[in-house]
Amino acid sequence: xxxxxxxxxxxxxxxxxxxxxxxxxxxxxxxxxxxxxxxxxxxxxxxxxxxxxxxxxxxxxxxxxxxxxxxxxxxxxxxxxxxxxxxxxxxxxxxxxxxxxxxxxxxxxxxxxxxxxxxxxxxxxxxxxxxxxxxxxxxxxxxxxxxxxxxxxxxxxxxxxxxxxxxxxxxxxxxxxxxxxxxxxxxxxxxxxxxxxxxxxxxxxxxxxxxxxxxxxxxxxxxxxxxxxxxxxxxxxxxxxxxxxxxxxxxxxxxxxxxxxxxxxxxxxxxxxxxxxxxxxxxxxxxxxxxxxxxxxxxxxxxxxxxxxxx
Amino acid sequence: xxxxxxxxxxxxxxxxxxxxxxxxxxxxxxxxxxxxxxxxxxxxxxxxxxxxxxxxxxxxxxxxxxxxxxxxxxxxxxxxxxxxxxxxxxxxxxxxxxxxxxxxxxxxxxxxxxxxxxxxxxxxxxxxxxxxxxxxxxxxxxxxxxxxxxxxxxxxxxxxxxxxxxxxxxxxxxxxxxxxxxxxxxxxxxxxxxxxxxxxxxxxxxxxxxxxxxxxxxxxxxxxxxxxxxxxxxxxxxxxxxxxxxxxxxxxxxxxxxxxxxxxxxxxxxxxxxxxxxxxxxxxxxxxxxxxxxxxxxxxxxxxxxxxxxxxxxxxxxxxxxxxxxxxxxxxxxxxxxxxxxxxxxxxxxx
Numbered sequence: 199x200x201x202x203x204x205x206x207x208x209x210x211x212x213x214x215x216x217x218x219x220x221x222x223x224x225x226x227x228x229x230x231x232x233x234x235x236x237x238x239x240x241x242x243x244x245x246x247x248x249x250x251x252x253x254x255x256x257x258x259x260x261x262x263x264x265x266x267x268x269x270x271x272x273x274x275x276x277x278x279x280x281x282x283x284x285x286x287x288x289x290x291x292x293x294x295x296x297x298x299x300x301x302x303x304x305x306x307x308x309x310x311x312x313x314x315x316x317x318x319x320x321x322x323x324x325x326x327x328x329x330x331x332x333x334x335x336x337x338x339x340x341x342x343x344x345x346x347x348x349x350x351x352x353x354x355x356x357x358x359x360x361x362x363x364x365x366x367x368x369x370x371x372x373x374x375x376x377x378x379x380x381x382x383x384x385x386x387x388x389x390x391x392x393x394x395x396x397x398x399x400x401x402x403x404x405x406x407x408x409x410x411x412x413x414x415x416x417x418x419x420x421x422x423x424x425x426x427x428x429x430x431x432x433x434x435x436x437x438x439x440x441x442x443x444x445x446x447x448x449x450x451x452x453x454x455x456x457x458x459x460x461x462x463x464x465x466x467x468x469x470x471x472x473x474x475x476x477x478x479x480x481x482x483x484x485x486x487x488x489x490x491x492x493x494x495x496x497x498x499x500x501x502x503x504x505x506x507x508x509x
Numbered sequence: 510x511x512x513x514x515x516x517x518x519x520x521x522x523x524x525x526x527x528x529x530x531x532x533x534x535x536x537x538x539x540x541x542x543x544x545x546x547x548x549x550x551x552x553x554x555x556x557x558x559x560x561x562x563x564x565x566x567x568x569x570x571x572x573x574x575x576x577x578x579x580x581x582x583x584x585x586x587x588x589x590x591x592x593x594x595x596x597x598x599x600x601x602x603x604x605x606x607x608x609x610x611x612x613x614x615x616x617x618x619x620x621x622x623x624x625x626x627x628x629x630x631x632x633x634x635x636x637x638x639x640x641x642x643x644x645x646x647x648x649x650x651x652x653x654x655x656x657x658x659x660x661x662x663x664x665x666x667x668x669x670x671x672x673x674x675x676x677x678x679x680x681x682x683x684x685x686x687x688x689x690x691x692x693x694x695x696x697x698x699x700x701x702x703x704x705x706x707x708x709x710x711x712x713x714x715x716x717x718x719x720x721x722x723x724x725x726x727x728x729x730x731x732x733x734x735x736x737x738x739x740x741x742x743x744x745x746x747x748x749x750x751x752x753x754x755x756x757x758x759x760x761x762x763x764x765x766x767x768x769x770x771x772x773x774x775x776x777x778x779x780x781x782x783x784x785x786x787x788x789x790x791x792x793x794x795x796x797x798x799x800x801x802x803x804x805x806x807x808x809x810x811x812x813x814x815x816x817x818x819x820x821x822x823x824x825x826x827x828x829x830x831x832x833x834x835x836x837x838x839x840x841x842x843x844x845x846x847x848x849x850x851x852x853x854x855x856x857x858x859x860x
Contacts, residue, residue: 401611402606402608402611402612403611403612403613403614403615405566405606405612406604406606406612406613406614406674406677407614407625408566408598409564409566409598409599409603409604409606409678410598410599410603410625410626410629410677411595411596411597411598411599411600411626411629411630412595412599412625412629413592413595414591420617421614421617424616424617425614425615425616498616499615499616500615500616500618500661500663501615501661501663
């Protein structure tokens with residue numbers, strides 16, 4: 199296991215280096231300049247500003263300089279969005295709200311989705327099952343920003359239970375965005391668990407469990423659930439990605455000073471170091487999620503645990 | 510002998526989109542204490558359904574008892590609630606399934622799978638249950654049981670898994686063990702080992718076994734009595750010698766003739782022509798008549814009752830009616846009957 203994880207970490211570093219390289223050069227191809235009102239400056243003034251941020255040096259030099267900094271954990275300083283601030287500090291300060299709504303949304307969605315899917319499978323072809331399917335279809339087909347606006351209007355504006363937007367009331371502010379983010383994982387988990395539970399409940403070892411005298415609840419939770427989780431784990435990774443990218447939109451709508459909102463702005467003003475830093479941060483996050491998912495696989499399914507050493 | 514289970518006039522149907530499938534159409538048999546009753550028949554004859562209905566393992570949504578009763582310990586199993594059945598399953602009646610590769614939970618250590626019925630039905634602690642489970646594994650011939658308790662099913666071979674399933678089924682010393690083709694999915698050498706194990710264990714714990722199979726070789730090896738099923742009914746029932754050496758029903762003749770033996774002289778193996786009846790619309794009269802070369806006019810019109818051949822031997826065929834003409838069974842069957850005292854072809858003791 200330790201060897202397996204070690205190997206995976208080496209792959210992760212290689213992946214990250216590739217991502218950093220691609221992002222770096224893609225950004226340099228982009229039109230626009232991080233220097234505010236660059237057009238109005240005289241060439242001399244411009245040269246001075248560019249020199250301050252090292253933008254005047256040849257591209258390979260800038261690249262190796264950046265990568266060397268990256269190796270030491272230095273993401274550089276913001277050029278214009280948060281003038282002069284350390285990129286790492288910017289990201290960390292912005293991460294809090296994003297992590298909170300993302301985590302809450304993910305947990306809420308997955309747990310409710312699993313419950314919904316379980317109930318649907320155990321009451322197959324009844325109204326419970328059909329309503330669960332409807333919820334799943336709604337959750338998958340309606341984008342999160344539509345939900346966000348609907349939640350703002352109903353629970354926020356009309357009922358006044360939660361603040362409509364902004365990040366001022368701590369947990370209360372996080373409720374609506376979390377719910378908006380939860381819809382997709384909820385629908386996905388419900389669909390996956392339902393399908394898989396129905397299949398698992400029809401398998402021989404469930405009949406054997408029944409023949410041992412196990413009750414309906416014991417069969418569902420002790421025997422079927424863990425086996426039905428395996429395919430869901432597979433989609434949990436991409437789902438975390440969806441939450442992360444989905445949060446760009448949701449954070450905008452709820453005016454939350456999160457990392458997504460800041461990322462969108464940094465692209466608009468071409469703040470190279472912030473874009474680079476955030477991209478690398480997102481990548482690290484995603485790669486870690488994938489690693490965690492792979493490790494989870496092994497914990498849930500012993501058959502994968504053993505073969506893990508070869509991967 | 511003490512009757513431990515009585516199945517009386519059992520009728521069961523599956524409600525499907527295509528209509529009512531009459532899977533069991535009036536099955537009667539008794540199971541005695543300590544005996545092994547084999548139920549044989551081709552696929553779709555209703556042998557598995559019969560035993561699953563005893564355990565009430567059929568989907569409640571589609572399977573429906575139409576008539577009859579299953580008496581066990583003074584109670585009619587067809588009328589018990591699911592809660593009451595849960596107390597019987599795994600404790601008084603347990604079951605071994607066909608495919609050991611799929612009948613164990615892949616994500617649960619086998620130790621827990623063996624202790625589960627113990628903890629469920631007996632008031633013992635986890636440590637005691639673990640001890641019993643290790644003893645059970647040793648009993649079914651698993652080497653190093655302590656180490657293997659923590660392992661998962663994929664770390665065992667097919668034969669070992671079937672041993673584990675057997676250990677699970679014996680955990681609570683059941684009065685009845687139902688083995689639904691327990692050796693079909695195993696290769697021949699392992700088959701023999703598992704059969705030996707089951708015979709051995711039966712002597713040790715004195716349980717009654719219902720053994721479902723379509724393999725007559727296995728029947729001869731394990732059974733005390735044999736019930737031959739066809740089209741959702743038992744067509745002949747008797748001791749193993751009576752069925753093998755003095756069969757009366759044309760279907761049993763067909764089954765025995767289609768069994769290869771060491772002294773089969775010509776290479777061509779007999780096959781019963783035709784296909785089993787469609788139980789959505791079961792034929793009138795004897796269900797086997799359409800495939801039988803011995804069918805008479807009455808077979809097409811009336812279902813034959815059971816005719817008694819001996820105290821232990823009955824067959825449902827009009828050929829046994831006093832007015833029926835004498836017919837010659839297939840040659841290979843006559844050869845068998847020659848060895849059976851009491852059959853009309855008996856030639857006296859060979860030794």
